[in-house]
Amino acid sequence: MKKNKYIIVFGFLLGFTTILQSQERIPISKSEVLSRVTNYNHSLKIAEEEFNLAKADYRQTNAVFLPNITASHTAIATTNPLMAFGSKLNQEILTQSDFSPVLLNDPSQIQNFTTKLEIQQPLINIDGMFQRKAAKSKMEAMSLKTERTQDYLVFEVAKAYMQLQLAYKTVVVLEKALEAANANKKLADDSFKQGYLQRADVLNIEVRVTEVQNQLQMAKSNIHNASNYLSFLMNDETYVLYTPEEELSIATSTPENKIVSENRSDIKAMQLASNAYEAMNKADKMAFLPRLNAFGSYEMYDDQIFQSNANGYLFGAQLSWDVFQGSKRFGKAQKSKAEFEKSKLEYQQYVSQSNLELNKAKRLLIAAENKLQLTSLALQQSEESLRIRTNRFKEGLEKTSDLLIAETQYAQKQLEYFQTIFEYNYTQAYLQFLTKE
Numbered sequence: 242m243k244k245n246k247y248i249i250v251f252g253f254l255l256g257f258t259t260i261l262q263s264q265e266r267i268p269i270s271k272s273e274v275l276s277r278v279t280n281y282n283h284s285l286k287i288a289e290e291e292f293n294l295a296k297a298d299y300r301q302t303n304a305v306f307l308p309n310i311t312a313s314h315t316a317i318a319t320t321n322p323l324m325a326f327g328s329k330l331n332q333e334i335l336t337q338s339d340f341s342p343v344l345l346n347d348p349s350q351i352q353n354f355t356t357k358l359e360i361q362q363p364l365i366n367i368d369g370m371f372q373r374k375a376a377k378s379k380m381e382a383m384s385l386k387t388e389r390t391q392d393y394l395v396f397e398v399a400k401a402y403m404q405l406q407l408a409y410k411t412v413v414v415l416e417k418a419l420e421a422a423n424a425n426k427k428l429a430d431d432s433f434k435q436g437y438l439q440r441a442d443v444l445n446i447e448v449r450v451t452e453v454q455n456q457l458q459m460a461k462s463n464i465h466n467a468s469n470y471l472s473f474l475m476n477d478e479t480y481v482l483y484t485p486e487e488e489l490s491i492a493t494s495t496p497e498n499k500i501v502s503e504n505r506s507d508i509k510a511m512q513l514a515s516n517a518y519e520a521m522n523k524a525d526k527m528a529f530l531p532r533l534n535a536f537g538s539y540e541m542y543d544d545q546i547f548q549s550n551a552n553g554y555l556f557g558a559q560l561s562w563d564v565f566q567g568s569k570r571f572g573k574a575q576k577s578k579a580e581f582e583k584s585k586l587e588y589q590q591y592v593s594q595s596n597l598e599l600n601k602a603k604r605l606l607i608a609a610e611n612k613l614q615l616t617s618l619a620l621q622q623s624e625e626s627l628r629i630r631t632n633r634f635k636e637g638l639e640k641t642s643d644l645l646i647a648e649t650q651y652a653q654k655q656l657e658y659f660q661t662i663f664e665y666n667y668t669q670a671y672l673q674f675l676t677k678e
Contacts, residue, residue: 265481265482266481266482266483266484267481267482267483267484268483268484268485268486269471269483269484269485269486270485270486270487271398271399271402271485271486271487274398274401274402274471274474274475275395275398277475277476277477278394278398278474278475279391279394281475281476281477282394282474282475282476283476284390284394285387285390285391285394288383288386288387288390289387291383291386291387292380292383292384292386292387294383295376295379295380295382295383296380296383298376298379298380299373299376299377299379299380301376302369302372302373302376302377304363304369305363305366305369305370305372305373306363308360308361308362308363309360309361309362310358310359310360310361311358311359312356312357312358312359313355313356313357313359314354314355314356314357314547315354315355315357316352316353316354316355316546317352317353317355318350318351318352318353319350319351319353320347320348320349320350320351322345322346322347322348325348325349325350325351326339326345326348328351328352328353328542329351331353331355331540331542331551331553332353332542332543332544332550332551333542333550333551334544334551351544352544353542353543353544354542354543354544354545354546354547354548355540355541355542356540356541356547356549357538357539357540357541358538358539358540359536359537359538360536360537360538361534361535361536362534362535362536363532363533363534364533364534364535364558365531365532365533366532366533366534367527367530368524368525368527368528368530369524370524370527371520371521371523371524371527372520372521372524374520375516375517375518375520375521375524376517378513378514378516378517378520379513379514379517381513382509382510382511382513382514382517383510385506385507385509385510385513386506386507386510388506389505389506389507389510392506392674392677393674394474395674396670396671396673396674397474398471398474399666399667399670400667400670401467401470401471401474402471402485402487403489403663403666403667403670404463404467404470404663405464405467405468405471405483405484405485406485406487406488406489406663407489407659407660407662407663408460408463408464408466408467409464409484409485409489410489410659411460411463411656411659412457412460412461412464414652414655414656414659415453415456415457415460415652416457418453418456418648418651418652419450419453419454419457421631421648422446422449422450422453422648423450425446425449425631425634425644425645425648426443426446426447426450428634428635429442429443429446429641430443432637442641445641445645446641446645449645449648449649453652464482465482467483468480468481468482468483471483489659489662489663489666490662491613491662491665491666492665492666492669492670493669494610494669499599499672499675499676500596500599500676501592501595501596501599501675501676502676502678503592504678505595505676505677505678506677507591508588508591508592508595511584511587511588511591512588514584515581515584515585515587515588518577518580518581518583518584519581521577521580521581522574522577522578522580522581524577525570525573525574525577526574528563528570528573528574529570530562531560531561531562532560532561532562533558533559533560534558534559534561535556535557535558535559536556536557536558536559537554537555537556537557538554538555538556539552539553539554540552540553540554540555595675598675599672599675599676602668602671602672602675603672605664605668606665606668606669606672609661609664609665609668610665612661612664612665613658613661613662613665616654616657616658616661617658619654619657619658620651620654620655620657620658623647623650623651623653623654624651624654626647626650626651627647627648627650627651630643630644630647631644631647631648
């Protein structure tokens with residue numbers, strides 16, 4: 242039963258490896274990834290639509306300046322004394338007989354068709370002006386949010402591309418390690434046949450070969466994962482296997498005097514959001530003041546539809562003041578003030594947190610620089626040690642266990658070195674993201 246399980250597992254791994262190896266590999270550059278992300282990424286498109294929503298809200302505030310114009314056509318039939326008399330009066334068809342008390346009290350049915358054009362023009366609306374200012378600040382904040390989303394995607398592409406580079410470097414290292422392990426296994430088999438090695442030594446080398454094979458399989462799977470993530474960022478549903486056109490190499494050092502600027506798009510966006518809350522609070526306070534609006538209408542009357550034998554107009558101005566609304570406005574003003582104060586505290590906290598992240602990233606960069614030097618030296622030493630022990634093993638002067646340790650250590654130091662390059666480059670990219678204006 243166990244044997245059958247092993248066969249099934251081995252067959253699955255073999256099939257999965259075959260799929261990875263046979264899948265088409267597409268070379269791609271970092272600039273090409275950035276271009277596709279800019280054009281097709283969903284997060285960026287969502288941010289753009291959020292800006293469009295804020296822009297539409299701002300356009301609605303044009304009502305503070307622009308008139309409200311309506312047109313209507315109304316048809317009625319009535320025997321109501323007042324309505325009947327007024328309809329005749331509007332139609333300009335009153336006669337002397339219409340003033341008879343009998344007709345006034347019990348008129349016959351009359352039809353009236355009214356075509357009306359109305360206009361309302363705001364003149365003084367102080368709270369509306371502040372609401373417009375708040376909407377504009379919100380729109381500008383959403384524009385900066387879109388810009389920051391773009392910055393984040395640039396950083397995320399850099400990280401994802403480096404992960405792909407690291408995955409391929411890991412595969413190269415492990416393939417060489419597997420090649421060396423197989424060569425040592427062949428030497429061990431030959432030595433075992435000649436009676437120079439014990440079976441336990443051969444088994445140790447076989448275990449090492451198996452370990453490297455497992456690590457190599459995982460590394461190839463990581464290539465697939467990194468490629469899929471790039472496809473996700475580019476909104477590419479084909480999910481092909483990508484290969485980086487640029488090699489993983491040490492990036493140029495970033496100056497240490499960089500700071501978090503208040504002109505960074507997300508920080509400016511939070512400041513504008515705070516300005517919007519401040520404007521809304523002022524708008525709620527200004528709601529206590531009166532409003533002045535002009536109005537006018539032009540009306541056409543007839544007893545036939547869409548006719549205009551009689552007409553008239555009306556215009557004027559209205560000063561209105563909501564003196565008291567059951568303390569509703571007081572509560573609304575208090576709420577907007579609290580929101581404004583909260584936004585100021587959130588802004589200060591966000592700037593402080595950004596500075597904290599910057600200081601942490603600077604320390605990580607220094608640590609990565611030191612680690613890079615140490616891992617480079619350790620890699621050179623482990624390579625020389627492996628060379629010496631391999632030569633001594635071929636001559637029968639070295640223990641199998643010592644060779645395996647040296648071989649394992651060399652592979653580990655190679656992987657550590659490339660991992661350190663990744664960490665160093667990633668930290669620099671993160672610093673650029675934090676300090677971008």
